[in-house]
Amino acid sequence: MLDKRISEILKEKKLDAILVSDPFNMRYITGFRGGEGYVYLSEQRQVLLTDSRYTTQARDEADGFEIVQVDGTADYIKRLYGFMQEENVKVLGFEDEHLIYVSVKGLQDGCPGVEFAALGGALNRLRIIKNETELKALRQAEHVGDLAFEEILKIIRPGMTELQVAAELEYSMKKNGAVRTSFETIVASGINSAMPHAIPSEKKIESGDFVTMDFGCMIDGYCSDMTRTIVVGKADEKQKEIYNIVLQAQLAALDAVKAGMKGSEVDKVARDIIYSAGYQECFGHGLGHSVGLFIHEDPRLSPKCHEVLEENMIQTVEPGIYVPGFGGVRIEDMIIVKKDGHENLTHSPKELLEV
Template structure:
């Protein structure tokens, strides 16, 4: 954390920014090691160019912040107190006034912006989103180690789901079995709402699991991930339940080829947009181009969706230490959908698949 804060302070000094005001959950964790769900209460980090940073949080969270490793100043407040008054007092003591204020432009709410304006009426604002994203883009060895373990737990979640497939069970029942077993392993937070989608439901990339009973002859799509020590995993696997049609088999084989061929391009120096174009060309040539509606992947780290964005127009290049997903899909109404997704790390030798659950088509009887 100290190195990250030092880099940010250097940026503030070089750009005449008097304070960075950070309140996004992922960025707070990245700079403090403290991850919490504040609800409507203010939790923020103030970083200054020439003074020690300060964390602001409710009194009920102070001990948790210290347990997470934060050893610098903390402004605690009770529910009957106004944290902004305490912030104004603290910043006046370190002579912060009338200078540039750095914010998270993509995350700052209107009401929180109004409170900032009232607290610091003479400041101009500048967005720091790109600085935060650039810092988070390249993972260090400690981060990679956690991401590997998070990926293993995602593999385990899919394994539980596949073993739970049984005629008469509903999507929600299978979903609950997956999350129950992950909680038994100590996972308290999923990266996002777990998906178990069957039949026509699987043709919706972000469908909503329901009380639908799974049926023979359907695709069953699992999409899930866990949060482990603040870092996210994300895996998708699709299996056949009972016998499937020739068209379903073709769809699956097309997605698998698109995924495998795209993975082989994952190495330092590859243009990100080329990954999307590669998978899209394979799917289009097979006649399913209109049924691949999303990008090939997204970055992975303290958020399940972060930079880089692997869309066809991205001209950035892959760098060692980047972690992201590769997840082509085909979704045909009335037939079903297939998505195959892995978590990928760029290494000096090419790439490493962090997720390892088998991708060859499984037929569950």
């Protein structure tokens, strides 16, 4: 039976059927983890089309879906058009935020007489509020991140390269049950820590360096995300000042966040603290984002996001200060939004650590 929420999308957007191409939406709707293929959805038919590499997996995972094996792009289009002809589909919703132009053009050319209607983020929004199964996986993924941070504190030292630290974090997460990382691990030391998304390099960590570590892993398909900044050696006064401003901003935002607030309102709590301390040019990104099957989901905590937060949404809270030529600090926790506050999934210490 078609998910009631998808039926509502069909009705609201006056569609006869929907074509799902985004692998995260495919996973969410069908349970299929392979990520290759299309899902065709109508009130009469729910079909997962994939190639021979994945058909056995699809039959095991996509309970209740018809599984159709296809052979190449032309066969995909032929099968899809066949379904639409059988059901007299006039308007097909497609994921315009995922499919590239050449794919859409191929589908349109191969399906004459069918109008293709852009869905925007309608299917993504099905994933915004997490259920208990999802929350369990998210808690475990963040716990594995906590374990990795605990272990890296025991071995990080001057002379290690950023790449070596990243490798140790990733090994620890996989050793503790992670299937893979949820994004490319960031380890940035010294002046590199002034780059929010620095790429780990052969740079050796020196005594007195800030070291920012942003990392996460996947458990049962769900992502974790956390950031901690430490000083290897002793922190100087400016490092302490910057760190404490970021920590104050993060704690204030965590105290403020709850269901019913707008993303922009939570962002402003942290941003006002950083700006009033004179670092308005050093915090250019939003305060946070949702996390789920994909690492960066909506809604977000940012000046531009005015969506109202709801209970059991996930958010990261990650203010930062980045001073070019000096270094930077980011502190990030992942939380579950609750009616009167939040549940923090990240339990690693946040006081300035000198190791």
